[in-house]
Amino acid sequence: MTSFGKHYQVIFENSPQGMFILDFQGRFLLFNEAVRHLFDKSDDELKGTSLFTLCTADDIKEFPKRFQALVLQPNSHLEDECRFLQGKNSKWIRIRLHHVGKGAFSPFIFGILEDITRNKRGEERLLRQKEEAEKATQIKSAFLANMSHEIRTPIHTITGMTELLLETRLDEEQKEYATQVKYAAEVLIGLINDILDFSKIEAGKLPLEIIQCDLISLVEEAVEMVSLLAHKKGLEIIIDIAKDVPSWVLGDPVRIRQILINLINNAVKFTQQGEILIRVRVISVEGEIYRIRFEVIDTGIGIPEDKQSILFAPFTQVDFSTTRKFGGTGLGLSISKSLVEMMNGTIGVTSKLGAGSNFHFMIPLERVLDHEEEVEIIVDEVHAKRPVLVVENNEHVWQVLYYHLTDWFERVDWARTGQAALERLKRSSEKPYGLVLVDQRLPEMDGWQFASEVRNTSLAVSPSLILMSPLGFGTEAKMKLLGWFSGYLDKPITRKKLLECIGSVLYGTETIQESDKIHLEKVEEASWIGKRILVAEDHLVNQQLFKTILEKFGLTVILAENGLAAVEVIEKNPVDLVFMDVQMPIMNGYEASILIRQRGYRVPIVAVTANAVKGEREKCIETGMDDYLTKPFKSKDLIPYLQKYLRSGRAGEEDVPGMDEIEEAELLTTDLEEISASLVQPDTEVFNYPAAVETFLGKADVVMRVVQAFREKVLDQLHEMQGALDNENWDTLTVISHGIKGGAWNLEAKRLGDAAARLEQASKNKERQRAMEALRDIEREFRAFERFLDQQLKLPAKE
Helix, strand or coil, X not given: CXXXXXXXXXXXXXXXXXXXXXXXXXXXXXXXXXXXXXXXXXXXXXXXXXXXXXXXXXXXXXXXXXXXXXXXXXXXXXXXXXXXXXXXXXXXXXXXXXXXXXXXXXXEEXXXXXXXXXXXXXXXXXXXXXXXXXXXXXXXXXXXXXXXXXXXXXXXXXXXXXXXXXXXXCCHHHHHHHHHHHHHHHHHHHHHHHHHXXXXXXXXXXXXXXXXXXXXXXXXXXXXXXXXXXXXXXXXXXXXXXXXXXXXXEECHHHHHHHHHHHHHXXXXXXXXXXXXXXXXXXXXXXXXXXXXXXXXXXXXXXXHHHHHHCXXXXXXXXXXXXXXXXXXXXXXXXXXXXXXXXXXXXXXXXXXXXXXXXXXXXXXXXXXXXXXXXXXXXXXXXXXXXXXXXXXXXXXXXXXXXXXXXXXXXXXXXXXXXXXXXXXXXXXXXCCCEEEEECCCCCCCHHHHHHHHHXXXXXXXXXXXXXXXXXXXXXXXXXXXXXXXXXXXXCCCHHHHHXXXXXXXXXXXXXXXXXXXXXXXXXXXXHCXXXXXXXXXXXXXXXXXXXXXXXXXXXXXEECCHHHHHHHHHHCCCCEEEEECCCCCCCHHHHHHHHHHCCCCCCEEEEECCCCCCHHHHHXXXXXXXXEECCCCHHHHHHHHHHHCCCCCCCHHHCCCHHHHHXXXXXXXXXHHHHHHCCCCCCCXXXXXXXXXXXXXXXXXXXXXXXXXXXXXXXXXXXXXXXXXXXXXXXXXXXXXXXXHHHHHCCCHHHHHHHHHHHHHHHHCCHHHHHHHHHHHHHHHHHHHHHHHHHHCCCCCC
């Protein structure tokens, strides 16, 4: 052995770490003193002993398999931990093995042992302490939760009885005392709720409920819940939500609202003058996951830098004087932090003493795809070209209004004071303002005084005025009687409220709520003039209904009787929108849409079907259609699709409906009223003639023409349907009954349409007996329909 080799031998023998060599069966071949000492065994006891037999069975279950893998892979490594018994006690060792496969030696397993018993004992002790602490926390939290529930019962009794007391006859002093009791009880309820939430969070029993929710409405509702208190203090409260923030998301609306209310309440509490800005922005988008940042920015007292780190700890505020002066448990921010982290988000604050604070949190939310965005009114070109003036002394309010108004108007100007606004109005004779939005709380000259000055000022054109006032501090009822303002807006202003108010002022519109979407009944159709609409529909009634409605909106209508004809129209003529019936002869709407997309045409296609069943919309989308319209439909049902898919045209003033059209509409209305009055009151389910005329936009002559054509066609189809049923030609029967169903329903002949719907379903299911019964029903209802035409409308039958 060389001198160098002797050095290695000395190191091996005297190393404080256990070193050893194993054969490929895991048996000890060589080992040093440290190994003998660690296992407390002699050379004879260790030599030839398997390493696996020394470790306890529970800790070495997978070790032999891993050892075999090591043996098969030269120069590989293996590390594991296990226990072994030493007398009555056990010890922990860390084993590191290396397959030595290089050099002149035969391959062998070299290993190192390390005693880690002390470390393991420490870990076990910490784990026991952690479990004991968690158990203690759960006991404390359970106690707090139980106590909170017990305390809330008598408090609710106090608030309930106080409310009843306030409804009785009390003098002013008694009313003041009762009001103070009610306020104190409500504060106490708030404190108890904080404690209850905190205890649930600590106990790990506060679950999140992830559901579909309207995020924008949620934010607006949270702000409105605390805006009254802000306005009482004279604070401006502003909502600034970016347009790319998705409306519908998957999240816990209750907890998101709770976080916002906590932060906004804090801002109101610590702000004596100025404003509170609630800002919502999209930080990033990955697929359908939106990382959204919420900010609550105030002009309050601010927070020293050295105190900001403790803000989100439970039961803490900046100092004890804060608690005495402003109240609270110091739990609101801690609860908010826990909720945000449960949603995989982050929360923080930036602040400067005396210069306000910015509390912000970010959470990831998944956008819901099957919810359509709200349809907005289209401001026509005439109104859009007239400038708008905003009279507002708060710059942030102005910025938010400008952000939205410039979507609808070409020019939006700003004046900080009423006097400055008056000067602008006087100088605008060449291009006068059409609309002026005025803040009620202006310096020197408030909104009412401004309106009075406008009335007393000689202007080329008098603008429409909208008064903006804090929620809860509305305009005086007596002042409203003066009629100086055309509309009124409550602050904080939201995009929806702003647009609704403008629509009401410009067009006299009233909003209606339908399927979680707000539509405006009256739409300025001038912006659609010149657009070309293809209607693929095989039934005459539906063709004429589409044609009547769309032409009334100033649109050019092209008709196609089947899907193949629709494809040919698109190839020859560019169109802006397609209404595609899904069931037509020769080629149905599904097949036509697939063919249109295959040939590279991206024109929007709206499916038209009476099958309002689950899965029908998805089927239409899969074939390349963009949207879905159910039969029967009215004129107002088409408006959202026109608004959604037709861009505003550049119509000139000559495109605006003139007096001739207005007079024609009035005459048609009168005609409808006279006809309806002259009719005997029949069963409207046989044929609701007044409703049919209304459906066709008051055009009684069109209804008469369509009804006559429908009557003649159904007479021919009755024989055709009987032949199809005799030969069990179910496809023909389905197509014909589907057409009669849609035509009858759109003509308001409900019973005939219902009978046709039953025949259609029976034909689809190939149920002969049910089809025979449904066909007899159609014949019976059609005879009743004909009697109405003969007796009430005096329409002659086909000769």
